[in-house]
Amino acid sequence: MLEIFKNGSKLLGMNARNLDYIRPYNRKKAKKLADDKILSKRMLKKGGIPVPKLLAKIRTAEELENFDWSSLPSTFALKPNRGYGGGGIMVVYGRKKLSRKEIANTEDGETPLPVWVKSDGGKVTVEDLKSHILNILDGAFSLANMPDIAFFEERLTLLKLFKPYAYKGIPDIRVIVFNRIPVMAMLRLPTKESGGKANLQQGGIGVGIDLATGVTTTAVLGKGKIIDYVPGTRMLLSGIRIPYWKEMLLLAVKAQEISGMGFLGADVAIDRVRGPVFLEINARPGLSIQVANLSGLKERLERIKGLKIKTAVRGVRVGRDLFGGEIEEELEEISGRKVIGTIEKIRLIGKNGKSVELEAKIDTGAGFTSIDTDLAEKLGFEDTVREYQKIETTYKDIKHLSKTERWNIYKHIPNLESTVVVNSASGSTYRPTIKITVIMDNVIIPTKVTLINRAHLKYPIIIGKRNLKKFLIDVSK
Amino acid sequence: MENISPIIGYFIHQGVPLETVVLLFMLPIVVTLIAFFRQVIGIKAFGIYTPAIVTFAFLAVPQLRYGVLIFIVVILVGMLLRFALKGLRILYLPRVAITLSIIAFSILILLSAGGAMHRTGLAAVSIFPILIMITIVEKFVAAQIEKGNKAAVILAVETLIISLFGYYLASWPLLIKGIVAVPWLILITIPINIFLGKWDGLRLNEYIRFREVLKNLK
Numbered sequence: 001m002l003e004i005f006k007n008g009s010k011l012l013g014m015n016a017r018n019l020d021y022i023r024p025y026n027r028k029k030a031k032k033l034a035d036d037k038i039l040s041k042r043m044l045k046k047g048g049i050p051v052p053k054l055l056a057k058i059r060t061a062e063e064l065e066n067f068d069w070s071s072l073p074s075t076f077a078l079k080p081n082r083g084y085g086g087g088g089i090m091v092v093y094g095r096k097k098l099s100r101k102e103i104a105n106t107e108d109g110e111t112p113l114p115v116w117v118k119s120d121g122g123k124v125t126v127e128d129l130k131s132h133i134l135n136i137l138d139g140a141f142s143l144a145n146m147p148d149i150a151f152f153e154e155r156l157t158l159l160k161l162f163k164p165y166a167y168k169g170i171p172d173i174r175v176i177v178f179n180r181i182p183v184m185a186m187l188r189l190p191t192k193e194s195g196g197k198a199n200l201q202q203g204g205i206g207v208g209i210d211l212a213t214g215v216t217t218t219a220v221l222g223k224g225k226i227i228d229y230v231p232g233t234r235m236l237l238s239g240i241r242i243p244y245w246k247e248m249l250l251l252a253v254k255a256q257e258i259s260g261m262g263f264l265g266a267d268v269a270i271d272r273v274r275g276p277v278f279l280e281i282n283a284r285p286g287l288s289i290q291v292a293n294l295s296g297l298k299e300r301l302e303r304i305k306g307l308k309i310k311t312a313v314r315g316v317r318v319g320r321d322l323f324g325g326e327i328e329e330e331l332e333e334i335s336g337r338k339v340i341g342t343i344e345k346i347r348l349i350g351k352n353g354k355s356v357e358l359e360a361k362i363d364t365g366a367g368f369t370s371i372d373t374d375l376a377e378k379l380g381f382e383d384t385v386r387e388y389q390k391i392e393t394t395y396k397d398i399k400h401l402s403k404t405e406r407w408n409i410y411k412h413i414p415n416l417e418s419t420v421v422v423n424s425a426s427g428s429t430y431r432p433t434i435k436i437t438v439i440m441d442n443v444i445i446p447t448k449v450t451l452i453n454r455a456h457l458k459y460p461i462i463i464g465k466r467n468l469k470k471f472l473i474d475v476s477k
Numbered sequence: 478m479e480n481i482s483p484i485i486g487y488f489i490h491q492g493v494p495l496e497t498v499v500l501l502f503m504l505p506i507v508v509t510l511i512a513f514f515r516q517v518i519g520i521k522a523f524g525i526y527t528p529a530i531v532t533f534a535f536l537a538v539p540q541l542r543y544g545v546l547i548f549i550v551v552i553l554v555g556m557l558l559r560f561a562l563k564g565l566r567i568l569y570l571p572r573v574a575i576t577l578s579i580i581a582f583s584i585l586i587l588l589s590a591g592g593a594m595h596r597t598g599l600a601a602v603s604i605f606p607i608l609i610m611i612t613i614v615e616k617f618v619a620a621q622i623e624k625g626n627k628a629a630v631i632l633a634v635e636t637l638i639i640s641l642f643g644y645y646l647a648s649w650p651l652l653i654k655g656i657v658a659v660p661w662l663i664l665i666t667i668p669i670n671i672f673l674g675k676w677d678g679l680r681l682n683e684y685i686r687f688r689e690v691l692k693n694l695k
Contacts (some may be wrong), residue, residue: 007694008679010685015516016677087623138569140622146570226689291686294693398601 010296010461021301025262034259034283035143037081038151049251064133069113069126072152080141081140086199087429088141089274090132091155091169092116118169138441154268157272161243167192172269172279174289175241175252176297179262179307180315182249183323185209185241186292187216190232200288207237208293212324212412214245216412220291222301237325244276246316251278253312271466337472338441349437351415359459362473366464368440370445372454375461381434387413388432388451395428407429417448427472438463443470480658503647503658504661507532509666510646514639516673522636523616531613531636532643533598541644543599545637547584547610552633554583555614558620570649573615580611628690
């Protein structure tokens, strides 16, 4: 029991968030900026941060009456300027084709009013938009019900990677930034329940992210239910590698600098075309991010209180070092090389695009990469293997011959690249080589490999030194 | 009453009814209780005004159960009306005005139905607690729009719970006697509120909300 209360002090609760972080670090003026989405969008843009395009804004009922509805694109997001927690946001995904009757009903010379489609397939007419905007103007979604402004915003396009995970809407990445240091992050996925919005309060999914690598860890549905898969599917939520990770952390920290707030939640999304796009800053970030990451914010915030961080780049590095899980990525970044183990999963591409996926032994003692004859057959080199096996010569028979004479023995073999001498523990051999492509840890290596019968060995392929120049080998991996 | 502090005696002498004096002294206690529920336990309710005023409405009805009944009917009708009025597409204030009017009629029907079933206690409820409870529906409608139906119902239930605690606390004879005897005791609520205002520990409900995280912390 005592243990629970002791651990409780590592977590950031509502009281501590308001009293110890928002109050002292977020000045009123800065908070005002964060709560005003149009203004903060303009400020961020001025600071060189990519933001979604502002399409139009409606400030008064009069402006609403005179609004040109046909100026809106087929897809957009309608938002209250001072909304919070994702409330009052309406997203449309396309324009509905009008039926002949609807067109006939409009008066001559007038173009029919457009109709859009929502995430659930429901129709959105101009009347619907008007009533929604009236509610926004009236302050139904704003903090303290203050009269508000409605605005239309460009809807971002979904990244292919996120497609199977997200229901309709665009996932975004929430980063808590304090004192120029990213402290904790999560991927927020819209669900059916959240109506295409990524806010956890609305029933979205939050997935914790390792700050160092940008790889997802654990997931929470809504405000507190731990899940492994996207509900109703077998899509595993952990292990997703977020692209543009470093850039996104950098954007989050830069936004903090611009906002003038000490403690905030930064929301960044990834557009298929534009890459990372900054969505908004939050002066009162939610606390469920702790559940998604299964770790406490307070503990982290206290560690970096008072640190003097001069630049955003440095802040990002400190955050990743302090709060990230693995440092391997860093090593890869410093050396520009990938870290691999002694056994690696690879893909081979042979003749006519034939490909095989298998495990390879990494052998720094070998010069050339060699593959088993059976494997070469699978890669479409049946002819090469057949012709090669017909020649019954040993190294001793031909070692006195000149290079050309030796080549003459082998040259009729189809797809042959060259022959090489391979000195190994079992004696020296002449081996033919063929040209294939090796893909290891996403690195594509077109290479010559030697052919040999490895049927008695555990791995049908060893990767030799010639192909390991772009890698560092970690024997404990 | 046997022990009346001189200051209370002075108030009574000036013509302030004892009941009014006691209720005014109860106010700091009730609002401190509400602050405690929010900061330490994590029960939110509709701010501080609504649970406080509902507490006093409960204190003003002859029987608590009728007060609770009216509260529940108000919230239920308010909830149904949201769905009924959704199609009208009208602005916030006119919508609340319609809601309030219909609730007023519903309460009238409820009171007369009570009379018909010989529950005279219900009809005997004075008008002010009834009006107070009708007007809290505005808070409910606002919460419905801002946070959704489920959240609004939870907040309403929380308001009811806090008001019930407030009711039992403020009608506790021992406490009333104590205040009449030593009214200065009320001043304790100020340091208590300063403490609550500086309390940055987890709220009790946050231990539940973060249970999975707590399990994982070493």
